[in-house]
Amino acid sequence: MPDTPSPLFEFLLRQGDSALVLGHRTSEWCGLAPAIEEDIALANIALDLIGQAKLWLEYAGEEEGAGRTANDLAFLRDAYDFRNLLMLELPNEDFGRTIMRHFFYDAFQVPWLEALSASSDERVSHIAQKAAKEAIYHYTRHYAKKLNSKLLMANAWHSRTDALSSVAVLVGLIGVTLDVIWLDAAAALVVALLIAKIALSLLWDSMQELVDTALPEEKVSAIRKAALNVPDLRDVHHIRTRTMGGKTLIDLHLQVDPRVSVSEGHEIGCWVASNIRAESPDVLDITFHIDSEDDADVDQDGPPFLRPLRGEVRQALEQDWKGLCEIQDLRLHYLGGKIDVEVLTSSGVEVADLKLASARPWLGQISILRPHR
Helix, strand or coil, X not given: CCCCCCHHHHHHHHHHHHHHHHHHHHHXXXXXXXXXXXXXXXXXXXHHHXXXXXXXXXXXXXXXXXXXXXXXXXXXXXXXXXXXXXXXXXXXXXXXXXXXXXXXXXXXXXXXXXXXXXXXXXXXXXXXHHHHXXXXXXXXXXXXXXXXXHHHHHHHHHHHHHHHHHHHHHHHHHHHHCCCCHHHHHHHHHHHHHHHHHHXXXXXXXXXXXXXXXXXXXXXXXXXXXXXXXXXXXXXXXXXXXEECCEEEEEEEEECCCCCCHHHHHHHHHHHHHHHHHHCCCEEEEEEEEECCCCCCCCCCCCCCCCCCHHHHHHHHHHHCCCXXXXXXXXXXXXXXXXXXXXXXCCCCCHHHHHHHCCCCCEEEEEEECCCC
């Protein structure tokens, strides 16, 4: 090795060493990640990084001119000769630290590699282009999962298929060089099938959203459980869910004590909505309907069963009770197909007298409230 290595050699070592060290650190999660999907994803990322390191170090070995291969530079140097970013060699510790390290590294690598893609050195430009597509894929995929965005996920896979196409071209060139012509067609077929699979998967997910497909039953059960944690809620039913733009829309019926005020019933609904949002942060909108009684078995699409409203009720009762009492105010409770009436009056009339005086089919229980003197 020359006493004074060239700037290009030093640069290539920095690129290759960073990819190599992070690749090895990431591979330590193999078989230990918190979920199978993440385990496979991290193994794939580690493989990508090791592949990038090989490309950088191969070029570094050629630039050095001392006959050292990529493997020699990777495994036969003293620790103090490595030029990697120090952040990348720190122990993994917990899974969260690992993911954040990858996020920071990709956030740096994406613009860095895109700039290197325009390098006047064709070899550096080629390696940077391949690495950039993988970095963009992982960076975009991270945000796609965080924002639950199918558009970003499609864009991430677009970057990865670009990289796969480059691999197919490379395999094809190797096949032509070795006079194994069928390698070119085989590589193209594999990439085409993979792109088709990705496209069909994204298309299926988008179609599910367009037809208002409900959330899985386990998520609906979690929503129900979160709602029922509100103390003054009696029941929750008719839960309808759908997705829109990666967000969830929820409609549900909430049964409360029939004697609570409108404002109290609404406040109970607000508490339910708050609990659901805490359980499912991706919820965009919650529409709740406050029920005074259980209507879970009522045909929602059938003809409505309507009882008279306050104005008509008061007019009818004033007519029936004329001479018995003067109605100062009414509280109406629409329960069990009838209307329970609480009448505020200063008259000395009794409930039995009022029942005898009115035979309206919709009239239920009658209570008398006396004003404070």
